[in-house]
Amino acid sequence: MGNEKKISIIIPTYNVGKYVNQCIESLINQTEKNIELILVDDNSTDNTVDVINKWKETNENIVLIQQTVNKKAAQCRKDGVLRSTGEYIMFVDADDYLEANACEIALQTIETEAVDIVQFGTKVENFGGVPDSRIKSNENALMPTVERIEGDLLEQCFLERKFSFTIWNKIYNGDLCRKAMLEVEDGEFPKANDLYAAFFILYYAKSYCGIEDKLYHYCFGRGMTGRNRMSLNDYTKCCQSWLVYKNISKFGNPNNKSSFHEVLDNIHERLLNEQLGKLRNNVVSEDREKAIRILMENMEANMFEMIREIAKMGWEFRPEFAKIFRGLPELRYKPKRITNIAFYYRNIKNGGAQRVVANLASEFARLGNGQKYNIILITDEQPQDGEYKIDENVTRVTIPNYLEYSKKKYGERADALYRVIDTYHIDAFIDSMWNIQPFFWDISVVKSHPSHPAVIAHSHSAAGTMWEFKGNAVEETMSSYAMVDAIVVLSEVDKMYWKTINPNVYYIPNKLEKTYNKLPRKKEGQNTVLWVGRLSKEKQPLDIVEVIERVAVFVPDVKCVVVGDGEKEIVDNLRGEIVRRGLEKNIYLAGFQKDVDKYYSEADVLLFTSRYEGFSLTLFEAAAHGLPIVKYEIPWLTFNQCMEGYTTVPQGHVREAAEKIVELLTNSDLWRQQSRLAQDSYNKYDEIDIIELWRKLIDDLQAINDGECEELILLEELKYFHSSLVNQYKLDRKELNDKLQRTYKEKSQINAKLQSTYREKTERGNKIKELKAKLAKKNERIEKMKKKIANREARIAELESEVESMKKKKGVLKKIKDTIKKK
Missing domain, CATH: 3.40.50.2000 (Glycogen Phosphorylase B;)
Incomplete structure (x- = not known):
């Protein structure tokens, strides 16, 4: 007991002679000294063991376990944990290293918080020459949740995604870790070994906390992670992560965790998403068909199950998977006698295409003279009032609506469609919904049936209309049409267009329900x-x-x-x-x-x-x-x-x-x-006998051979042309937007000047109004003064007149007085 260490650090090594020295040095120089280093070498063929032994000569706390055969990291970690004596356990990858105080801080935190797991921050170092944005993204993904979490840690990690399942940026309760590692089966698990160990540790753990301190240095790009191109051998190793999934699936869930099966589904999604991403982004195009088969084999899935899963995880990448699927023999039509024909449209109400599908299904069902067909009409919507009438011999079947059952919910629609193909032994599937997202997945599901039905795309619109749609509609439609066994179009123009993609294109116009012979006469007074x-x-x-x-x-x-x-x-x-x-x-x-x-x-x-x-x-x-x-x-x-x-x-x-x-x-x-x-x-x-044209198509399919496209235009060239147009449009749009922004700016400046001018004009107008008002008042006062002056002048004139009158009277009185005096 006296030799027990506080922390056991497990380091699996394999041909890391260039990096392991830095790793060991960072561990030997830890401020916390009560630690043991358990290095488990996986039968390295370089100088890794020599480097370790050199350190071991001067450090008694280093333990070296040497495997006699290569067993992969999962076995090395398990062997190291079961050999450990520490009260706590940490894991470090041999091409990474720790901060000098990492063990001290981690130990202090796990003892203070009294939890089973403590996660610390990670510093991601760019050794792969990848963009800084990717490095930042990885650091964010590795950030711990800075809180205490108790209860079902599997649920918190995998479903709530509160912290990552990486095992090397944490410190664990040692006994719990040793118990969990006993659940890991012996053997080679080249991939997902972190996930394998983490699953059982989180299953038995009851408490977690996180700290922000970045104590772990993840040297991104020193391992395989930073590679862009992936060989089939590397992809095979990647797909072997399904071994981990299968082993976890066999675990009996002794604690009866309610989240157990949901977590399993989540792990399934994670693994598939990762492998589909590598297939699309890292496997070269000429190897992708083989890569799909490798993935199928490791998942132990048949073609239908594979397509069903790919649809859920790779929904948006339809053109890319169409290109892969085209070359798969498992999806290739095998000529046969065609008796059971399925027509598909979303409904048979309120629309020209709906009426055509209903009529066509009925016409086929009524055929006689040795041309008897069993007709199944598949719709998304249940029978309802207002539908176009169908013949009583047409069997009506509904499947989950494409508007609701897409992406991750597509599996239910795929299952229903596959059951229809299986139950009614469909020989030919005529799909009239070419312009919906599930079209590619639907035809792939039909083609995946072991009976290999013929798939016919019945186009109810002109080829040029797809250029109206947003996104990659052109590329998607062309990719899907290249997969089908025949295309029915409504004009000779469309026939020429689609012949560049698929050799089996038929011009078959639509048929009306009735023939009208009576010529109407325009009624007078009616317009x-x-x-x-x-x-x-x-x-x-x-x-x-x-x-x-x-x-x-x-x-x-x-x-x-x-x-x-x-x-x-x-x-x-x-x-x-x-x-x-x-x-x-x-x-x-x-x-x-x-x-x-x-x-x-x-x-x-x-x-x-x-x-x-x-x-x-x-x-x-x-x-x-x-x-x-x-x-x-x-x-x-x-x-x-x-x-x-x-x-x-x-x-x-x-x-x-x-x-x-x-x-x-x-x-x-x-x-x-x-x-x-x-x-x-x-x-x-x-x-024109339109039904006869359809019968000829059916006859051709019964003996069809793979052919070359007339006037072949490579799909990649069309894709490039379309991409170029889109890119040019984006550039033109950007240029126009820039000009528009400049125009808006100039317009804003002009408007600002106009507003300023309007304000000045308004202010001047107001001043002029004020001056006019003042002038009017002054004029009014002047007029009043003039009136007063006029009144005064009039009064003066009156007074002067009175004075004159008085003077005259005075003169008369004087004369009278003088006369009196004389008398």
């Missing part, structure tokens, strides 16, 4: 304009108001019926604009209608204001009813190539659109001519 579609941003419904406002100037009784529904904000804005312009009698919002035929038959003109469309059934339906059309220009539409009876105006030219509508409403001959052209051209279009 009805029809607009049909989902009220959404790209369809520009506010342009309706501007067009009809101009039409009403010339045709006051014009009535525009808007058939369709959409987002509340867009509907409210449209309704508000109608009221603001006083067009309540001219524009009527009919909302969503399942039966649109009566609106077509009662209308005189169709107005079409979309900025972009993939096909637009509305145009064909209007033409089928013999309805003349005034439409915005969308040059790639199939409608333009095969139909007549319409007038095109440039995008956003509401005045020109109004003029064309007025012409049709006021010129019966022109109306009849356009009506006849529209219906005649539709009748020719209706002769």
Whole structure:
């Protein structure tokens, strides 16, 4: 007992001859001297043991354990701990070192606080030449929680993340540490050995506290951590961390900790996240397919389970994983007889694509003459009122909604989709939701089924529309479309575009439910304009108001019926604009209608204001009813190539659109001519057997071989082109923003000067007003003075007149007196 030390420090070593001297020196020179150093050498092949022995000659507190074979750090730490005698235990990696007073401060804290674990701060030193931001990030991640924590430390560490599980920046209760290390199985654990030991220490520990003092020097970059490129051999070692996970999973949880299984899930996520990050960032691109298999083998997962997990942790990196998945044989379609076909769309209500999917599924279900198919319609939403009708032979299945079950919740959607493929023995999966984030993950899940179904992307929009979307939509769509077994598009333009990515592209236009032969006749005195579609941003419904406002100037009784529904904000804005312009009698919002035929038959003109469309059934339906059309220009539409009876105006030219509508409403001959052209051209279009085109696609898939893309454009080049455009846009935007800021600044300065001038002008104006007011008062006083003077002068004149009168009287009296005297 007298030989027991206060602190045992465990240092595993392997070929660290260049660094171990600094480590040992920092420990020998500790201000706390009651320590033992247990160095466990893992069969080094360099001079590591020689360096240790040299120190051992002059220091009795050094213990050297030499392994005869390489057993990795986990075994070295376990052997060192079980050999230790210290009341407390610390761990130091051989390429790191401690502050001179580290042991003294750590010992004082653990004894004063009476806790099982004390964590201290870490100084990260940059030996890997990495950016300072990364060093700072690591230091922050290693910061202890400066408080006392009691209770379930597994939960506090792994779930609450109050402190890190690194074992080398802490001091532990020795007995607790030795008990925990008995749970660590003997054997090689090349990776996650810190986590392995920490799990059991935290399981048995009951109290923790942290201090801010940075006592540990972590020499970042001396080990493997700082490497950028990773070989398959290194990645294999990295994936062996799953050995640790499996061993921890076998632990019986004797203390019945409630957080146990949640902590296991957290560790699973941490390991997978780390390995997917290394696969993406460190493994070279040509090795990534092999790396995926290495990861699968170590996780003991099949392809579906792998995709399910990758989706949860690598959701945002769809283009990168698409590039990897494309080369995997496990996801490659195997030609077969196709009998069971699944169609997928989010719902079958209120929309052109929804109607197409419902009709297509029904048409396939009704096929006979030896072409019987079992049709499964998959939607996110449960059956509800207002849906398009489907044939009774179509089996309806729902899966979790993509809006709610994405990222970490995607697993539930993946499980449901996989069950559908399995239960109904799906041979071909037709996905019409190409523009949602789960599209890539959904098709990957389908392809991962052992039966290897064919996956068909049914595009309901034009290829160019993806350039409208934010983020990496272009790269993502191209990457996903390169994975599918066939692409169905709605124009020859799109067919040419997607042929650069995938050799199996089919132009199959949409089919209408009915054929219309009766030619309508314009009713005298009726001036009805029809607009049909989902009220959404790209369809520009506010342009309706501007067009009809101009039409009403010339045709006051014009009535525009808007058939369709959409987002509340867009509907409210449209309704508000109608009221603001006083067009309540001219524009009527009919909302969503399942039966649109009566609106077509009662209308005189169709107005079409979309900025972009993939096909637009509305145009064909209007033409089928013999309805003349005034439409915005969308040059790639199939409608333009095969139909007549319409007038095109440039995008956003509401005045020109109004003029064309007025012409049709006021010129019966022109109306009849356009009506006849529209219906005649539709009748020719209706002769196309669209279902036969789909059957040909199915037949081709049953014997399809991998082919080369016509006019091949490498995906990387397109990606680069897109990235260049985005970067140029960012530069242009920055330049414009800078100019805008300068303009704002100049404008602010000018405004400031104007404000100053306005103030001066106002002040001068006020002074002038004051002076005018004073002048007016003075003038008023002068006028009063003038009046007083005038009054005085008048009075003087009166007095003078009176004086003259008195003088005259005086003269008369004098004459009288003189006369009297004479008498």
